[in-house]
């Protein structure tokens with residue numbers, strides 16, 4: 516038998532220490548260390564025998580459509596029995612609304628759903644249901660409860676096919692003296708529902724809040740325990756919401772789902788490719804259109820840049836919706852290869868609609884937006900830019916070029932600047948201009964532009 520050891524765990528972030536500490540060296544929380552024993556059960560264990568691979572049936576994992584196409588797409592084609600899905604997002608983004616919609620749709624197919632509302636009263640949930648126009652959900656049960664034993668009893672009495680836990684941070688086991696939302700309680704709750712899902716081949720949605728500061732324990736710690744991790748995100752100011760797969764043991768993670776949140780609820784947006792572009796012909800300095808690839812779907816987005824004289828000791832660089840290091844790399848290449856003077860400039864970037872672009876294929880669009888704002892000239896209208904930029908200033912090929920061009924052509928774009936040797940470009944119905952070096956783009960991408968970047 517292994518010897519029992521005492522450890523202290525920060526209940527905010529999970530940092531482990533061999534002695535008690537007043538302040539967590541990892542997350543800076545005060546009085547957050549609780550004693551745990553290494554054999555103390557946060558998990559429920561079941562013995563397993565080895566199986567031959569030929570004996571294992573994959574048909575156990577039949578997918579059930581939630582009838583919400585955008586969610587099915589993000590899940591990899593529907594909900595798998597026995598799958599535990601963690602839905603994370605900032606408070607107020609629409610997680611409860613989405614899972615309520617899922618509950619109603621599953622109930623509409625005759626599935627029994629138990630919605631554990633640990634945060635809101637039944638009145639609040641019913642008000643939301645009314646707002647969403649949910650009626651006749653005859654197999655949808657609610658329980659306003661957050662204690663694990665009582666929840667266990669509710670599960671036994673309802674015997675649901677699917678369970679919604681809203682939110683997992685509010686569930687606790689009264690047997691253990693740890694506070695709400697602590698690492699221990701959140702893990703314990705998650706393990707309880709995971710075990711329940713696996714035992715009966717049921718599906719579970721765990722809702723988890725995250726904040727910008729990441730100050731609430733939970734989702735991060737749970738991510739490796741669950742099968743699927745979905746992030747619900749969006750710009751508070753716009754009503755667009757994006758559901759993004761971050762982990763999926765049953766499918767790919769590069770699909771996104773697009774929704775609109777309006778007064779009548781959450782609406783799917785299946786044809787989202789031009790939602791993020793205000794107009795294909797609007798030309799403003801600093802504005803460039805980029806066909807982003809999100810899984811199998813192309814979405815055209817506006818990349819907006821603003822480069823102004825800085826009045827600060829350290830100029831400001833604020834990039835929203837783009838990878839910070841990637842933009843800095845492009846700016847460094849522009850500075851070195853095109854001799855743009857950015858040392859005393861503030862640089863701002865934004866991506867329309869709150870979308871996040873991390874692909875290196877956006878490098879060329881970022882560069883053109885920078886040059887456009889720096890020189891205060893608009894780039895050519897009805898034009899898109901695709902390409903990765905190497906440190907040498909060369910423009911490199913990217914993936915899915917044909918798909919991107921096809922979608923741009925469908926939406927009425929006339930011209931695309933692409934890396935040399937891009938395949939499948941001739942059939943896409945859009946004029947393509949191959950550029951191999953960043954220096955060339957400065958003379959080509961702007962109306963009546965000469966190669967006068969050095970002025």
Ligand code: TYD
Nearest residue numbers: 606607608609610611612646777778779780
């Ligand atoms: P909610 O699902 O409660 O967010 P979360 O569970 O992620 O905290 O949604 C909160 C916001 O959504 C709230 O500000 C109101 C808005 N909303 C609508 O705009 N339309 C609707 O039909 C509903 C139900 C909510």
Ligand code: MG
Nearest residue numbers: 610611612681
């Ligand atoms: Mg909620």
